[in-house]
Amino acid sequence: MLLNLLDTRGLRSQLKDSVPVAGLCPHGAYGVQDSLRSGFSSVKNELLPSHSLELSEKNFQLNKDKMNFSTLRNIQGLHAPLKLQMEYRAARQIQRLPFLQSSNLALDTLRGSDEAIGFDDILNDPAQSEMMGEPHMMVEYKLGML
Amino acid sequence: MATLTVNRAALGGFSFENCKRNALLEGEANKVGCSLPSARKTGTTICGVVFKDGVILGADTRATEGMVVADKNCSKIHYISPNIYCCGAGTAADTEMTTQIISSNLELHSLSTGRLPRVATANRMLKQMLFRYQGYIGAALVLGGVDCNGPHLYSIYPHGSTDKLPYVTMGSGSLAAMAVFEDRYKPDMEEEAAKQLVRDAIAAGIFNDLGSGSNIDLCVITKGKVDYLRPHDEANKKGVRVNEAEALKLTGDYKYKRGTTGYSLLITHRRHDVFISSMEMMSEVTCVL
Secondary structure (H helix, E strand, O other): OHHHHHOOHHHHHHOOOOOOOOOOOOOOHHHOOOHHHHOOOOHHHHHOOOOHHHHHHHOHHHHHHHHHHHHHHHHHOOHHHHHHHHHHHHHHOOOOOOOOOOOOHHHHHHHOHHHOOOHHHHOOOHHHOOOOOOHHHHHHHHOOOO | OOOHHHHOOOOOOOOOOOHHHHHHHHHHHHHHOOOOOOOOEOOOOEEEEEOOOEEEEEEEOOEEEOOEEEEOOOOOEEEEEOOEEEEEEEEHHHHHHHHHHHHHHHHHHHHHHOOOOOHHHHHHHHHHHHHHOOOOOOEEEEEEEEEOOEEEEEEEOOOOOEEEOOEEEEOOOHHHHHHHHHHHOOOOOOHHHHHHHHHHHHHHHHHHOOOOOOOEEEEEEEOOEEEEEEEEEOOOOOOOOOOOOOOOOOOOOOOOOOOOOOOOOOOOOOOOOOEEOOOOOOOOEEOOO
């Protein structure tokens, strides 16, 4: 697992280079369209992003981290991104139950986003979202039982 | 519906859910012949100039919504920090929100460093944010202020490019204002001369551009002092028709003063003959009309 941490190339595998496509490789088990979990689908809806910024915004945090870690590796050596990513991993695990909103205080402090405000703090605040995940399903999904 | 949210990560920020629907609606509306409501723009003249002791920012006060004036007296010079102010042109909401976000960020930053914020910091934050959104945030800004390194003036374009210059203009009336600047700008001007120059530049924009109008706001920033003059000059008073050269009231008042006596004038012509009164060498001719 440590090897995964130090490999900044590992971040690339988490990048989403497309919006989820319905027809090819569906999420459900046995490769069949899973209407229960991903809802109705239409190829037109999911083949192309609806806005040119959609993809870049989805991957923004990830790209920023990737760039910062590789710069840090070039300047200070391998240990620097290694230590930081270990701390990120630890901080990311401090969460409330899946259907509740967690403050992510430790993660924010590490990232430095506790001293900055942006559109993701003002618009579409997840704490004010009108929809809530059904608690039992969220927990089962988290535990991999669903 | 609950099952749909199991997979979706909770993220703040812009949501692109309605983009496809909006594109569809716009297509339908265009087929019928009407158009969707457009965002309110500021269609502006804004400018700034660096003078001996600091920076002067100027702006007009008209906000347009298509072909209609939406706000006759809107405030386009926004507060960023006690020593930095920013004029905004483009989409009104975008400039408003962008400057507020940057102001909050600068406040947090200055609390964290314990120092007065620098204009270059504000510039860097603005350009990084605008570039991130690839010009979809339509905010063209003139940022000016005085910090520990002296007076600075930046112009920031919606796609994220910036220029650091001694005098800048932005907005639909920018060419008119730039013409005035190019003619009369001198480095190291005095405050009164610089105020007059900015006032004239904005007035040029107001009188020559449809998107700019109403009053002229000025903001004079010097080390330790900010003068927000709103309005500095009411160039277009509603109900008064006066020409730019204030000495001549060309569009006259067609109402007579109270107490004027009315009368009519009759002119009659009478023809008289001309007599030669004397036969001497020096003859006089008398004529009576």
